[in-house]
Amino acid sequence: MIKDWYDTFDENYEPSYIRATYYPIDWKSKIGNSDMAENFKTDYGTKVAKGDMVRMEDGSVYLLNWYVQTHINNQATQAAICNMNLLVFRDVPQDLDDDGRVITPAHRENIITAIPALFTIYAGRPDYTKGTDMPGITYDMLIQGQVQYNEQTKLIKVNDEFEWGDSKYRIINLTYAEVDIRNDCGILNINAKRVAGEQ
Numbered sequence: 001m002i003k004d005w006y007d008t009f010d011e012n013y014e015p016s017y018i019r020a021t022y023y024p025i026d027w028k029s030k031i032g033n034s035d036m037a038e039n040f041k042t043d044y045g046t047k048v049a050k051g052d053m054v055r056m057e058d059g060s061v062y063l064l065n066w067y068v069q070t071h072i073n074n075q076a077t078q079a080a081i082c083n084m085n086l087l088v089f090r091d092v093p094q095d096l097d098d099d100g101r102v103i104t105p106a107h108r109e110n111i112i113t114a115i116p117a118l119f120t121i122y123a124g125r126p127d128y129t130k131g132t133d134m135p136g137i138t139y140d141m142l143i144q145g146q147v148q149y150n151e152q153t154k155l156i157k158v159n160d161e162f163e164w165g166d167s168k169y170r171i172i173n174l175t176y177a178e179v180d181i182r183n184d185c186g187i188l189n190i191n192a193k194r195v196a197g198e199q
Contacts, residue, residue, distance in 0.1 A: 015055075016046045018042050018043075018045060018046045018048075018054075019042065019043070020040055020041060020042040020054075021039075021040070021041045021042070022038055022039070022040050022056075022079065023038060023039050024038050024039070025037065025038055025039055025078070031123045032120050032123050032144075033080065033083070033118060033119075033120035034080075036080050036081045036083070036118070037065065037066075037078045037079065037080035037081075038078065038079060039076070039078060040054075040062070040064065040076070040077050040078055040079040041074045041075065041076045041077075042074060042075055043073065043074055043075070044073075044074075044075065047075075048064060048068055048075050048077065049064070049068060049180070049185045049186075050064055050065065050066065050067050050068060050077065050178065050180075050185065050186055050187060051063070051064065051065075051148045051149055051150075051178075051179075051180075051185045051186045051187045052064045052148070052185070053082075053116060053148055054079060060081055060082075061081070061082045061116040062079035062080060062081050062082065063079065063080050063082055063116065063117075063118055063146060063147075063148065063187070064077050064078070064079050065077075065078055065079070065080045065118070065146060065187060066078035080118050080146075081118070082116035082117055082118050083117075083118055083119060084116075084117055084118075084119055084145075084164055085114040085115065085116060085117070086112070086114065086115050086116070086117035086119075086145070086147055086162055087110065087112065087113070087114040087115075087162060087163070088110070088111040088112045088156050088160045088161070088162045088171075089108050089109060089110050089111060089160065089161055089162065090108070090109050090111050090157070090159075090160045090161070091106070091107075091108055091161075092104075092106065092107055092108070092109050093106050094106040111155050111156060111157075111160055112152045112153060112155060112156065113152065115147060115148065115152065115153065116147075117145050117146065117147040117190075118145060118146045118147075119143050119144070119145035119146075119164060119190075120143065120144060120145070121142075121143060122142035122143055122144050122191070141167070141193065141194035142191065142192070142193055142194075143164070143169060143191075143192050143193075143194075144189065144190065144191050144192075145189070145190045145192070146178075146187045146188070146189055146190070147187070147188050147190065148187065148188070149176075149178075149179045149185065149186045149187055149188040150185075153188050156171065156174065156188070156190070157171070157174075158171055158172065158173065158174060159171060161195065162192070167194050167195075168194070168195045169192040169193065169194055169195065170192060170193055170194075170195050171190055171191070171192050172191050172192060172193050173190075173191040174188065174189070174190060174191075175188075175189035175190075175191070176188065176189075177189065
């Protein structure tokens, strides 16, 4: 059971309780973990938006990852089950005064508290690199993910790192194409590359 992530945003926040219909999509694809998403419909008792997170009765957490369609008697979107708790950290260099004395030593700092996210293998063109004392070229493990865009995830920057399974990943790109124009909701898309030798 994950920690209630909303506790870290606003101590006065109260989750909304809604009833929804959650049912399979007629088509299936394994690309981009799309098989982990299903249709999600609810009434107008609570306004929902792309990027909202929903905790089901069984404790699993879903991310509403489709633009919400407003029908006559329901709000329709898709919900994809999250497969990791994203905890981002950053290597902060030491801070020196004018005389070169250390004010703050170099340290690793947690940028965000663990928040449910959905990550998958990058399904596009793979990236290859060459290395010293290695024949040929090797495949760089690229992954892409989605997480709710909020006051906490706004702090994530390129070169921040996180762990998934037994590997460490470095963020190489952040995409804001699925963030609402008002900059108050939506989905932050993350591209990351596995850090060599960090298994």
